[in-house]
Amino acid sequence: MYILIIGAGSVGRSIARELLSYSHDVTLIDNAAHKLQVAKLADADWILADACDPLTLRQAEAERADVVVAATGDDKVNLVVSLLAKTEFGVPRTVARVNNPTNEWMFDETWGVDIPVSTPRIMTSLVEEVVAEGTPVHLFRFHGSATSLFSVTVPKNSPAVGRRLIDLKLPATAVVVAILRDTHPFTPAVDSTVEVGDELLFLIPVREKAEIEALQRIFEAPAADPEDFAQED
Secondary structure, X not given: OEEEEEOOOHHHHHHHHHHHHOOOEEXXXXXXXXXXXXXXXXXXXXXXXXXXXXXXXXXXXXXXXXXXXXXXXXXXXXXXXXXXXXXXXXXXEEEEEEOXXXXXXXXOHHHOOOEEEEXXXXXXXXXXXXXXXXXXXXXXXXXXXXXXXXXXXXXXXXXOOOOEHHHOOOOOOOEEEEEEEOOEEEOOOOOOEOOOOOEEEEEEEOOOHHHHHHHHHHHOOOOOOHHHHOOOO
């Protein structure tokens, strides 16, 4: 595949290095000369220019790109590049970096963005995944299918422990796609039994808030009774 990366900073270069290792053709564009570290990625093509200028994208042959990755540290640039790539050059897939979470609402098909990637949101999800046992944690959104990937880690006192998936009365639109147990993933069956510490991965349609709340009721451990902490005289 031919992949065009806008932004040759540490993020753009890391993406390029990974893609080159899989034998993809990669071109990086940046308007800052000091970022064009050609010697570190000699197999990539480099262009020193403003990617918001359609002439630059034409020079990079954006019309034949399979994917355009807008990876700069400026949300405005990432949006403009995505829109140009989609509307002017017909690029099949655009991926755009979201730097400021408050701008995330703009990173959609209106601006030509197929896949927004928000580093702050990803880090927040990873933190929540560690500390929020029993609560569905949003990991990723598949924009092409309007579906999101959620993770639920089963706490010690969860009412789901020891029960089969088929007996949990999961929401109809919440699909269990994998269970992670002792660092090993496996495909669940309807008679798979839930164990403490299991991490269940669900695909849930976007905006299905009721399904998320239902999952929390199924897996979350009941709140401790204050009397359990009372000391006898």
